[in-house]
Amino acid sequence: MLAGCARGNSTAVQPGTTSLANDNATWDQGYVAAGRELKKLTGYALRPLSNPNPTSYKQVTQISLQTTKATDMIKWASGYFLKSLARTGELSDLSSLWSAYERKGWVTEQAREPMSYRGAVYGVPLYESYYVLFYNTALFRKHGLRAPDTWEELLHNAEVLKKAGVIPFVATQTGNWPAYEWFQELVSKVDPEFYGELVSGKARYTDPQAHQALQIWQDFMRKGWMTPADFDQNNGAAALKSGRVGMFLHGSWQSQGIAATGLKPGTDFDAFVLPPVEASTRRSVITESGVLAVPRKAVSHEAAMANAANWLDPKVQKVWTDFLQDASANPRSRPGNPVMAGLKQRALEERWTQLPRYGESGPPNLVQGNTDDLGAFMTGASSPRSTLRSMADRAAKEWAAWERDEA
Amino acid sequence: MPTLTTSGRAPRPRPAPGRVLRNTVLVVTSLIWALPTWLLLVNALVPAADYSGEPHWWPQGFGLFDNISQAWTQAELGPAMGNSLLYAVTSATAAILVATMAAFATVIMPVKRKTLWFWLIYSGTLLPLQVFLRPLFLAYAGTGLYDAQFGLFLVYVAIAVPFAYFIMRNFALTLAPEIIEAARMDGASWWRIFWQIHVPLSWSAMVAAFVFQFVAVWNDLLFGITLSTSSNIRPVMAALAELQGNYSSVGPPVVLGGALLVSLPTVVLFFSAQRFFVSSLRLHG
């Protein structure tokens, strides 16, 4: 009976390829295309293995690292997710490979920390997205608006759109993690340095900057500037196209989804990064990068290391970012998407502070719990003060737990 | 109830008020019940590009086949449906058989400690499924059952047995013991009694249990994505979940088209099993 049953064809070793476990099947074609470029450089193509459910993916990958079924490469989240995995000792040290990237100028200085644990590098950035506000250019033109460069212009846009019956901003807690999108934006636009300290456990959630951010947020909600807290972001692109919402805050990877509704990037839709609340405050942008890591017990370990060493090659990145319609972590690689190319260039020229996304910037269970608190805040179930107090309490507890585990 | 009031053979001179009430209740209930299904159908019909982000109430254009074919190719639903059909048929059949045997043993045969056996088997259905993921994954990875059809078959049988056993056992209790006693007196073996008397008598309960287990296996996502990863092993819900992960770029109509398509086999199964659920013999016969 056992002989009559099929076995998985993608978990078997296939010469000339490295398997890449990931949680997003829609990127399979992109990996395959980038793999073709990698093959020219290393002799190994990429063979994506995807699990459609991110939670299940995390779990299965963590367990599989301990078994002999480890894939050659894995996609992971940066920051504390990577640190948690690295400290199990099941990942390969990529520090020498990172130094080679640095010598070529293919990575920025800021990119290293989220990929490191105790000084050693354990991952290569898969992509580098910005958190931006997408807008429908036709809608903005119709109401005589332009992408805001200052906080006042942003408020003006929101007022005009609201009067015209358009909901100015997409904000939601559906899917859980989006609840922190506005939190990270507003806190970092009130004070980027404070945001950096807050997420690394040095500042407190009860400090005035965090309070100001939540006040602004609550004010926006009370004015009816934000979508209901159960808005489905999957409908965001359609709502932007039909002009029901004005500005859609999301990762720049959403560009692909908006383009899929038939809008053209750069002409039909564009994006801007939220301006700082005070004109004197330094400009900053929230970034998100996925990670490529190599399990210690990878079946084709050498091949996987070779591919990790060449992933950021501009030739590979060109194919990859053209597929993603997003930006590369390699500053020498220019995105094909005009929206992203413009933002990236401006960020580099004006030396914007790049800040890590909230989701990866603390012990995973701290982020999880605080995101739940923000979700409750968005439905009006808790006030700014009590929300922040609860977040602060959890931060104290979870940072202590993290430090204790480090010791 | 009303159905049974009409059971007399005498002709009724005027429509009873109870009957009018009954029909009204039935019509209203089923219409309310049909509303979400209606929304499902209507929105699966909307051409993907015309979807505005709000649910439609009335059909607009006809994009159903486009939506379904897009779902079919994007999520590679074909092979996945083949896999699920295989799992659902084989493991539901195996589970019903195993469960019917166990029910036969604990109800008809002179087995000791019946209550203990009952709880041992039935407790399988009391455990939350999510509990099994981690231990099963580790065990599967260690034994070569991971990412193999046989591995999924085994786990589906295991989760199907307890509930099927519960149904089969309770129906076995309603069977007349005299038949078995007579057969035992005639010297028939337990094996023969099981196949020639018990199984034919339990037929319609077995069909009902089969339908439930088929649906349960067909709709499983949890084990499918945990214990397999290759597309030639993946059950259909895992393939559909990939489509849903891609929701924002393909749009709800395509997801609904795919969801409708993968629901077809279970709907067909229900239609064809109907005659087992409704007796050929009328209560007012």
Place this chain on the structure above:
Amino acid sequence: MSSSVEQRRPSPPRPSARPDRRPGRPADRRRGPRQAGSRLAGAGFLAPAVLFVGALLLLPFATTIHRSFFDDRRVSGFAGLDNYTLFLNDPTLVRSVQNTLMWVVGSVALPMVLGLAIAVLTHSGGWSRMARLLVVLPYALSGSAVAVVWNFVLTTDGAANQALRAFGLDSFAQGWLLEWPGNTLVMIIANTWQAAGVAVILFLVGLQTIPPETLEAAALDGAAGWRKFWYVVLPQLRTVSVIVVGTSLVGGLKSFDLIWVLTQGGPGRQSETLAVSMYQETFLALHPGAGAAVAVVLTAIVLLTSWLYLRRQLTPKGT
């Protein structure tokens, strides 16, 4: 059920007609001379089920019980009952227990009443078969279809609010999934929509088992309408009711799927049930020890409730 099959199948010996038949009879009064052999055969009949359940379900569960006694530090140490104290001091778990209770009551009562009513009302066939189909159909739909549809209905921009506004009932329009306890209640309704089909089918199967002689006898006695339903039909559906209640009880306690796709237990973990809390703790908050403790408590509750309910029902009436 036996009677219906017998009408079509002449082969098995036909039992004597027993209009007053009770749904079963104690099994262990049958004692033959070949007992030892029968015991062995009995073991053979039982073994496959016990093996499947034991190896693939009970054994993994044993490891979960074991895990619940260890803490969630990086190097996990023995923690005794520490993980279980969460039930005393974590407000989320208290809310989760409340929600679970609501789910149990809702998912036992609603499918039971609606399922029975629809099965009885549509039993006669004819056009009512159509109505029955509409009720049973959702059960056959895939989980993702159900998720998308109820999202359509229940979100603030959704169909429910559109309909209310169309009828001028704007003040009733609300964020159905956003506030407790409303979100738990609407999800219980959504669940009933999908799950009542099982009860309908089971009751239909049950209705078949009522021997026509019983009804005829009752009709001769002059019993009609409600009285006949209450005193003649309902008692005959006892076996089926046990199955329906028994499974809804377990299903209600283990509610997970629909909650996960509609709210993920949110906002702010207010709509979690114990099964969702367990998943949250184990896989999202990465507290496998705490998650295991929730799993053990949940299982204990399910076992206890089922036992309390079933211990009287397990053996047929009168014994």
